[in-house]
Amino acid sequence: MDQLLSEPPSCIQEAGTWCRQIWQITGNEWLAGSADWLIAKPFTILVIAVVAVVVRLLVRRLIDRMTRTPANNGTDKTPALLKPLKEKAPDLVGPGVLERRRQRAMTLGSVLNSITSVLVYTIAVVLILGELGINLAPILASAGIVGVAVGFGAQNLVRDFLSGIFMMLEDQYGVGDVVDVGEAIGTVEAVGLRITTLRDLNGTVWYVRNGEVLRVGNFSQGYAVGVVDIPVAYDADLDRATTLLSEVASASAEREDLAPDVLEAPTVLGVESVTPEAVLLRLTVKVRPGKQWSIQRALRADAMAAFERAGFQPPLQRLFPNSGNNA
Secondary structure, three states, X not given: OHHHHHOOOHHHHOOOOHHHHHHHHHOOHHHHHOHHHHHHHHHHHXXXXXXXXXXXXXXXXXXXXXXXXXXXXXXOOXXXXXXXXXXXXXXXXXXXHHHHHHHHHXXXXXXXXXXXXXXXXXXXXXXXXXXXXXXXXXXXXXXXXXXXXXXXXXXXXXXXXXXXXXXXXXXXXXXXXXXXXXXXXXXXXXXXOOEEEEEOOOOOEEEEEHHHOOOOEEOOOOOEEEEXXXXXXXXXXXXXXXXXXXXXXXXXXXXXXXXXHEOOOOEEEEEEEEOOOOEEEEEEEEEOOOOHHHHHHHHHHHHHHHHHHOOOOOHHHHHOOOHHHOO
C-alpha cells in the first residue's frame, strides 16, 4: 500500500508537460501532480488577462485616432470615423460645423469603446471560467434571465440610447442646428446618447429624451428658403409692385453683407393671398442654412422702404385715411 502511495504520478512520463518539469526540478510528487493547477492554469489565466488588456488598449487607441479631428491646414476637418458615414452638415467649414463633427465623432467613439470593452472582457471572463473548470451553462442562463428582467425595467432607457445611436449614425441633427422636435424648437447645444439639449429663442434650455423624439424638422441642413410677404393695398398696381419687388430683392441680394449667404437669385412668386386688409406679394430666396431669418428681415426692410419711396400706400392707411391727422 505504501509503495502504491509513493509511486510518482503517471504524468511525469509525458514529455513537455509541467508535471514532468516540476518533477525533474523538485522531485516532489505532490507538486508534480498539482502542477496543472499551481502553474499551468494560473499562467494561462494570466496570459488571457494580459491579452485582453492589450487588445482593449490597442482598439481604444485606434478608435481615439479615428475620432480625432485632423490638425492639418486643409479644408477637410472630418474625423476618419465619420468619412464612411453620411453627413448632412453644411459644406461650409466653421466653428459650429467643426464642433458638430467633433461631438458626433466623440459620441460614436464612446459607444465603440464601451462595446469593445464589454466584448473583450466578456470573452476573457468566459475563457478564464472555462480554464477553472466552471460549468458556464447555469451562469449564462441566469445572466439571460437577469438581462431580460433588466431590459423590461429599463426599456425606456434602452430606447433612449438606441435612438441616440441611430441619430448619430444618420446625422439627423448636430450641434448648431435649429430643429423642431415637437415639444421644443431651438438651437441644438449638445447631442448625447440619451438626451438632446436645445435652447429656444427665449433662452430656455430644453432637455429632450431621444426616445421621445418621433419626428425632427431640421432648419439647418443643405439649404434654407427665406420667405417674405409684402402687403400692398387693394388699389395698388400689382404689376408695378411685382416688378419693383423683384428689382429691390435682386439689389438687396447683391449687398456685401447678404451676398455670401444667398445661394440663388430671389424669386417673386406674385400674389400669395388676399386678406380683408391687404394683398400679399410673396418673395422667396434660397440661402445658406440658418441664414433665412436674417435675410428675410433685411429683404423685408428694403422692400418696405422702396415701396414707400415709390408712393405705394400702406394697406391700413387706405382703410383709415384720416388716422395720421389725429395727432
